Amino acid sequence: MSHPTDFPGSHGNTCERKSMFKKKMYVAGLVVGLLVTTAACGGDDEKGADGKSLTKIVQVNADPGLGATTAFHSSVPEKLGYFKEEGLSVETRGVQGADAAAAMVQSGQADIVQAGGPAMVQFAGDKDDSLVAVYLNKSHSFRFVVPEDSDIKTAADLKGATIGVLAMAGPMIQYGKAVVSQGGLDPEKDVKFLPVGLGTQAAAAFEKGQIQAYAGADSFNSVIGQLTGQTMRVISVPSDTLPAFGGWLVRREMIEKNPEAIIGFIRATLKGLTFANANPEAAVKIHWERYPTSKAADGDKPEVLAQWAATIKERIDLAYLGKGPDGFYGTADEKDLAGSLQFQVDAGILPKMPDLKQLVDLEFAKQYNDFDESGPLDSAKNY
Structure with missing residues (x-):
């Protein structure tokens, strides 16, 4: 198997720290989804297939309700034993916001987080407790939506509109x-932003005419559509397909102290991704069984299950199902990464072009891509 796309740096393996890819970005707040793991330590009584204690980690997701779009990196690899195969016992928690999740990793309360652009870079640096991206996403799942029957067709049509956001700070706004x-x-002058939360609050804001558009993520937008009984239409803009936007982040010291946990965790989520993409309805069912509070109130209706399956499929297609030019998940071309960052600077999302020397280290890309996709595909087919 060939090495991942190289950025300045040298190849290496798990034991020898010869970094294949190190880059640093300074961003300020977009998030696609957040994953965190607590300080790795031996499991109490849980044992793996080899009889060894499982390494216990905690992942924290920026979706406080742990919606079904988190299935491929939480409930699916847990249910199908992918985490256990890697010697891991993983607990998943939902928190409000990517910044909070990233801060948990930096403070040592957690060890790995998936964050997009700004939130990712906000916590990156040269210190031992700063964060490093060990995997890059294909893109992101932020989307700007209006009701299907809205007269707003393009971003230029938003003049004079009131736009709903989760809060007046953070990645959504x-x-x-x-x-x-x-x-x-x-x-700052042509539109108004209004904090309306998500779910029922945001849906009510649409129904009362308080907002004409909503800036959120795919899963949030899907829930709004379900609650209002309307199809939400995306206002497409160039930033919808920004490459290498966000990824899996760990504290710098974890690369030295527990690389196997990083590799195993990401490899298990890639198996979950393969399964969920092939059978998204099964992924939804698995997730609702594991996290019943995330199940839609009318989740027993076939059309609701189908809608959530479509949302999972969309999330995977938008943000995750893509490989770098080397054929590996989690890698990207340096020019694409730089272009994505420059776009964010030009759009005012980033205050300045970041230094790409420190943030990204894809040393482990070859290892976490080393799995047989036929296993998860067979499981998806027969589930």
Whole structure:
């Protein structure tokens, strides 16, 4: 198997720290999904197939409700034994916001987090407790939506509109402002942003006419559509397909102290990704069984299950199902990465072009890509 796409740096293996890819980005707040693992330590009584104690980790996701779009990196690899095959016992928690999740990793309360652009870079640096991206996503799942029957067709049509956001700080409003800017408008003068939360609050804001658009993530937007009984239409802009936007992050010291946990965790989620992409309905069922509070109130209806399966499929297609030019998941071309960052600078999402020397280290890409996809595909087919 060939080595991943090289950035300045040298090849290496798990024991020898010869970094294949090290880069650093300074961003300020978009998030696609968040994953965290607590300080790795031996499991109490849980044993792996080899009789050894499982390494216990905790992943924290930026979706506080742990919606079904988190299935491929939580419930699916847990249910199908992918985590256990890697010698891991994984607990999943939902928290409010990517910044909070990334801060947990930096403080040592957790060890790995999946964060997008700004939130990722906000916690990156040269210190031992700063974060390093060990995997890069294909893109992101932020989307700006309006009801299907809205007169708003393009970002330029947003002039005078009130746009709903989760809160007046954080990645959602930053992305919303970037979309408005791409329509040739001034996000500070030509539109108004209104914090309406998510779910029922956001749906009610649409129904009362308080907002005409919503800047959120795919899963949030799907819930709003379900609650309002309307199809939500995406206002497409160039930033929808920013490459290498976000990824799996760990503290710098974890690369030295517990590389096997990093490799095993990501490899297990890639197996989960393969399964969920092949059978998203099964992934939804597995997730709702594991996290019943995440199940939609009318989740027993076939059409609701189908809608959530479609949302999972969309999330995977938008943000995760893509390989670098070397054929590996989690890698990217340096030019694409730099272009993505420059776009964010130009759109005002980032304050300045970041230094790409420190943030990204894809030393382990070859190892976490070393799995047989036929296993998860067979499981998906026969589940």
